[in-house]
Amino acid sequence: MGRYALRRLLQAIPVFIGTTFLIWFLVWGLPGDPFAGRCGEKQCPAAYVNYMTEKFGLDDPLPVQYLNYLKNLATGNFGQTFNGIEIGELLAQAFPISIKLALVAVAAEALIGITAGVLTGLRRGSFLDNLVLVSTLVLIALPIFVIGIVARYAFGLASVSPEAPWHELIIPGLILGSGSLAYITRLTRVNIVENRRADYVRTAVAKGLSPGRVTGVHLLRNSMIPVVTWLGLDLGALMGGAIVTEGIFNIRGIGGLLFGAISRRESGIVVSIVAILVLVYLIVNLLVDLLYGVLDPRIRYE
Amino acid sequence: MSDIKVKTAPVLGVDGRSAGHLLEIDNLHVEFRTRDGIAKVINGVSYHVDAGETLAVLGESGSGKSVTAQTIMGILDTPPGFVTDGAIRFRGKDLLTMGKDERRLVRGEGIAMVFQDALSALNPVFTVGFQIAELFRKRRGMSRADGYKRAAELLDLVKIPAASARLRDFPHQFSGGMRQRVMIAMALALDPEVLIADEPTTALDVTVQAQIMDLLAEIRRDRNMGMILITHDLGVVADVADRIAVMYAGRIVEQADVHALYGKPCHPYTLALLDSLPRLDLKGQELNTIKGLPPNLLRIPSGCAFHPRCRMARDICSAERPALVELGGVRSSACHFAEELYGRE
Ligand SMILES: Nc1ncnc2c1ncn2[C@@H]1O[C@H](COP(=O)(O)OP(=O)(O)O)[C@@H](O)[C@H]1O
Ligand code: SF4
Ligand SMILES: [Mg+2]
Numbered sequence: 001m002g003r004y005a006l007r008r009l010l011q012a013i014p015v016f017i018g019t020t021f022l023i024w025f026l027v028w029g030l031p032g033d034p035f036a037g038r039c040g041e042k043q044c045p046a047a048y049v050n051y052m053t054e055k056f057g058l059d060d061p062l063p064v065q066y067l068n069y070l071k072n073l074a075t076g077n078f079g080q081t082f083n084g085i086e087i088g089e090l091l092a093q094a095f096p097i098s099i100k101l102a103l104v105a106v107a108a109e110a111l112i113g114i115t116a117g118v119l120t121g122l123r124r125g126s127f128l129d130n131l132v133l134v135s136t137l138v139l140i141a142l143p144i145f146v147i148g149i150v151a152r153y154a155f156g157l158a159s160v161s162p163e164a165p166w167h168e169l170i171i172p173g174l175i176l177g178s179g180s181l182a183y184i185t186r187l188t189r190v191n192i193v194e195n196r197r198a199d200y201v202r203t204a205v206a207k208g209l210s211p212g213r214v215t216g217v218h219l220l221r222n223s224m225i226p227v228v229t230w231l232g233l234d235l236g237a238l239m240g241g242a243i244v245t246e247g248i249f250n251i252r253g254i255g256g257l258l259f260g261a262i263s264r265r266e267s268g269i270v271v272s273i274v275a276i277l278v279l280v281y282l283i284v285n286l287l288v289d290l291l292y293g294v295l296d297p298r299i300r301y302e
Numbered sequence: 303m304s305d306i307k308v309k310t311a312p313v314l315g316v317d318g319r320s321a322g323h324l325l326e327i328d329n330l331h332v333e334f335r336t337r338d339g340i341a342k343v344i345n346g347v348s349y350h351v352d353a354g355e356t357l358a359v360l361g362e363s364g365s366g367k368s369v370t371a372q373t374i375m376g377i378l379d380t381p382p383g384f385v386t387d388g389a390i391r392f393r394g395k396d397l398l399t400m401g402k403d404e405r406r407l408v409r410g411e412g413i414a415m416v417f418q419d420a421l422s423a424l425n426p427v428f429t430v431g432f433q434i435a436e437l438f439r440k441r442r443g444m445s446r447a448d449g450y451k452r453a454a455e456l457l458d459l460v461k462i463p464a465a466s467a468r469l470r471d472f473p474h475q476f477s478g479g480m481r482q483r484v485m486i487a488m489a490l491a492l493d494p495e496v497l498i499a500d501e502p503t504t505a506l507d508v509t510v511q512a513q514i515m516d517l518l519a520e521i522r523r524d525r526n527m528g529m530i531l532i533t534h535d536l537g538v539v540a541d542v543a544d545r546i547a548v549m550y551a552g553r554i555v556e557q558a559d560v561h562a563l564y565g566k567p568c569h570p571y572t573l574a575l576l577d578s579l580p581r582l583d584l585k586g587q588e589l590n591t592i593k594g595l596p597p598n599l600l601r602i603p604s605g606c607a608f609h610p611r612c613r614m615a616r617d618i619c620s621a622e623r624p625a626l627v628e629l630g631g632v633r634s635s636a637c638h639f640a641e642e643l644y645g646r647e
Contacts (some may be wrong), residue, residue: 197379198422199417199419199422199423200422200423200424200425200426202372202377202417202423203417203423203424203425204425205375205376205377205409206375206377206409206410206414206415207409207410207414207436207437207441207488208406208407208408208409208410208411208437208441208492209436209440209441210406210440213440218425218428221425221427221428222425222426222427225427295427296426296427297426297427297472297474298426298472298474
């Protein structure tokens with residue numbers, strides 16, 4: 001397993017370089033005046049353009065610029081915005097908030113989704129089952145901004161305060177995770193329904209174990225393999241996928257930062273955020289793959 | 303607290319009087335309510351087993367052997383399966399009417415079961431040590447360490463090499479024969495009084511089959527357990543069984559001491575089973591050589607269910623169902639001509 005992890009890490013390097021180069025190239029390398037519109041209606045003064053071109057190394061050949069960027073990244077230097085603010089500081093403020101929000105969302109998915117999935121899976125065709133089936137369909141079908149805006153008015157919520165304390169993130173987290181929550185519910189239900197008649201569940205009953213242990217240990221553990229995998233991947237995806245939710249509730253996380261940076265054409269911020277998200281995603285993917293092997297010992301890594 | 307039970311014979315009933323057999327299935331009826339209709343799978347099965355004896359239940363695939371065993375263990379799929387009549391008495395108490403918790407405690411400790419396919423019957427995501435130790439921890443309140451220690455002893459008992467090292471292995475890491483030994487070890491954990499083995503060797507190679515059967519016979523002897531051995535392999539039966547119950551379409555059609563049954567089968571179905579095999583080479587043969595197919599349980603033939611395939615069938619066979627009659631007081635057969643067959647030379 002160790003060798004497998006190492007090989008996967010090595011494989012991640014070209015993926016990381018490739019994706020970051022692509023986004024870097026799209027943001028910095030494409031022809032066009034990076035300073036257009038920076039100085040109001042007027043053309044920027046030549047002195048300003050020269051100064052900025054010098055500062056950001058925009059005259060260097062593209063590969064050199066990219067390599068410089070990577071080198072800075074490796075030392076934790078994300079550079080500055082056009083206004084001279086350290087990008088690293090902006091990220092250090094925004095990322096913890098987004099991580100908190102994603103954790104709230106995943107916790108809600110796991111807690112509510114798995115519980116609902118197990119209950120409906122054990123009582124297939126019951127009133128509860130049908131109710132949950134319809135609600136999950138609604139959650140999956142509705143776009144997140146509709147749910148978010150409705151919830152905002154329904155609960156009379158104002159914006160989340162800048163420090164984003166945990167309790168203020170509960171409702172936004174629920175909304176962020178709502179689609180995945182519905183999916184987790186269904187995934188759990190399908191797996192419970194499929195496994196509850198499995199031979200090993202029968203064996204567990206024949207051993208005289210209590211119903212709670214048969215379901216909670218023998219049935220659940222097998223049914224959770226795909227669910228836990230999915231939750232892990234979702235944690236990675238939600239970190240960068242919170243743009244809409246963060247927008248609705250004015251949460252100062254990565255989504256908001258990215259959104260603002262794109263509209264202000266702060267290329268440095270955009271590239272940095274994307275680079276970090278790619279990295280997070282690659283690592284989460286690897287961890288989930290390894291976790292899969294822990295959950296299901298029949299999996300062989302080669 | 304010691305978990306070793308002292309076995310007391312004879313079996314005492316709830317009121318302290320002798321209550322007959324250790325495990326007694328009485329007129330059991332089970333049906334499966336499916337979309338296609340009601341399949342009458344068990345239609346009045348009665349058999350019993352006592353401490354120290356092996357009852358073999360023999361019959362073609364689909365005759366209801368496993369469903370009977372599942373009903374005894376209380377692991378029948380409900381729905382679609384329903385018990386519609388009968389009783390299953392263990393030490394004189396009816397399992398079908400006793401409370402859920404009381405019945406749960408009979409499982410594993412009173413009656414345990416070895417399944418046909420150990421690969422699917424063992425949980426794929428837990429180590430075998432966990433799955434065996436679990437019984438000691440949850441049913442005996444032992445600590446984790448003690449549970450694993452006892453699990454290692456059991457693996458050793460069923461002759462798995464390097465037993466304690468293998469506790470940490472998962473079921474898929476064992477060979478078929480070793481896996482079935484794990485299954486047997488698990489069934490023995492709580493020292494059951496009756497062991498039901500449902501085709502324990504069908505999924506295994508012929509050479510391994512003999513080893514597993516020997517192991518089961520040895521353990522049965524050492525522990526003075528009652529054993530119900532379900533099989534469709536005649537060779538297996540001849541070696542280890544004391545009595546044989548032959549099943550057809552959810553009924554016992556003949557029941558006898560093993561020598562009596564081999565010496566003079568008193569039911570045309572049993573005769574056909576024995577005739578369809580070369581007598582000197584019984585081992586490993588399957589009972590699929592009788593002409594015709596087992597009946598569709600949604601539409602069981604009228605009268606004697608075997609009549610469409612029976613060489614001796616006459617008019618009465620499709621009109622009237624033969625009752626299971628005692629022959630010479632020690633054996634029974636359900637055929638209109640049972641007395642004739644019994645009286646022949
Ligand atoms: N879960 C089930 N649903 C519907 N029919 C079943 C089920 N389990 C068993 N049966 C039917 O019951 C009959 C007897 O099956 P079984 O006891 O497994 O036979 P065998 O003697 O081979 O062990 C078969 O016809 C089978 O189709
Ligand atoms: S009752 Fe008739 S059909 Fe049935 S076994 Fe006897 S002879 Fe054959
Ligand atoms: Mg069977």
